[in-house]
Amino acid sequence: MREVWLRGPESVDELAGAVAAALDGGEAVLPLDGSDPKAAGLLAAMRPDEPVEPGTAVIIATSGSTGEPKGVLLSAGALRASAEATHRRLGGPGRWLLATPANYIGGLQVLVRSMLAGQPFAVLPPGPFRAERFAEAARPVLAGDGPRYTAMVPTQLTRLLDAGGPGLDAAKAFDAIILGAAATTPALRARAAEAGVRIVPSYGMSETASGCVYDGVPLDGVDVRIAGDGRILIAGPVLTHGYRLRPDLTADAFDGRWFRTGDRGQLRDGRLEVLGRLDDVINTGGVKVSAAAVERLITALPGVRETCVVGLPDAEWGQVVAAAVVAEGAAPSVDELRAAVRASAGAAAVPKRVEFVTTLPLRGPGKIDRTAVAQQIFPPVG
Known part of the structure; x- marks a missing residue:
């Protein structure tokens, strides 16, 4: 596997090149955060000297909600399926601003979408999130033709709404802002609508090659159902094919073609409502x-x-x-x-x-x- 340590915008370019090669059948890529003191431990858990599982283009190293290091294996097909379905849902290929770390799946998918769109991407430099820095990073994307997109977490959007000014103006200029990694509260949704920011709340995870349900509706090719215990099950071409060197975890994660998430949910008129983690129940x-x-x-x-x-x-x-x-x-x-x-x-x-x-x-x-x-x-x- 090829390790790419992310330490600044130049290393994002290196990662983009490595991912492009992997999508064309090249060496699998393992992106790591060079500023994270836990990254060395994640790398060791991935056992880089061991052969990579067949069909793997990218390995997302994560500690997940349990703190146990895991390597999520994603094929070129899964990454492409997610990116292409996202563009169809949003309104066609466009230009992207990378506003979250590229070693996580949400950020990495911005790179994949840009490659498939044949468009350059812009990068929000590492460091504390500030509205003025977001506005500056967004400028080349917003100056281009065609749809303009970015993806961020709810906390970032909240800060833009709080700050107002050029950062909020930039946010309003995007054709769509995907919100992921955490739930979008009704209050935040209302604030965004009032400010004129076009948001698309998403649900997904590393195992689904990023968001696979947008505003409650599964992407094309993605199926969602609810198990008897309320667990959200997902099927489709965006899924991982397993965990790095953990056939036990892989077997536990799948029920036939269905991926067993750790989340509870319900379907109302075909729309998914995520109710929380299965393990968030408090027995008092x-x-x-x-x-x-x-x-x-x-x-x-x-x-x-x-x-x-x-x-x-x-x-x-x-x-x-x-x-x-x-x-x-x-x-x-x-x-x-x-x-x-x-x-x-x-x-x-x-x-x-x-x-x-x-x-x-x-x-x-x-x-x-x-x-x-x-x-x-x-x-x-x-």
Whole structure:
């Protein structure tokens, strides 16, 4: 396999060349973040001296939600199928701005889409996300003809909406902004619509070669169904063909042609609604509480930007519900927050511990790190 260490815009060009070669049958590519202290461990877990599984064009190294390193194997066919279906959904091939790290699947797919469109891509330089830096990076894309696209995480869009000015103007000029890696809240969707920013919330993962459901509707060729336990199952040409040197994980992940995600969902009139992780259920006093459901209730309150709900060990209850809340403007009081949850979800779902914070710890491109929330925001009491 060919390792590409991402350390700046020049290394993104190197990665793009390596991926182009891999799509044409060349050596498999393993992109890694050169600034991440965990990257060396991810590389070791990929065992680069071992032969690469046949049919692999790209390996996405990830620790996922469990913290266990995994290498997601993606074929040229899966990458192409995802990129081509995305262009059909958005309105045709266009120019792209890479605004998320290219070692993650969302960023890497921007490179693939650009290659298939035959268009150059622009790169948001690494470093803290700032509205003015986004506006500057977007300028060459927005100056070109044809559709203009980018992909980002909800946190980035929130910052653009907060900042206003040139960054928001640039966002409004894109024909579509794909939002992925984390859920798009109703409040964020409403803010984007009011500001005139055209967003496309997406659902997907490394195993589906990036987003495979756009605004609740599967991409062409992608099938979605819900298992008896509420698990989201996905089939189609965008799927991984397994995990690097882990036939056990590969076997567990597939039920025939269906990929077994770790998420719960429901289908309404053919549209997918993601309800949260299967493992986000909190068992408190013998009552099962969905962390995602409590998060949706709290986030819907005026003055709440985002929240993370976790279960904390408790000697009496087994687990208790805890909520870390990022507020904006006039935030609700703890009593108001608890009353709203109690009225909609019952007493068991009411957070026994509530902390207001300025930010939530993240892992990867915009995903809330639930383990870090539990350990850093809610240290043991007593």
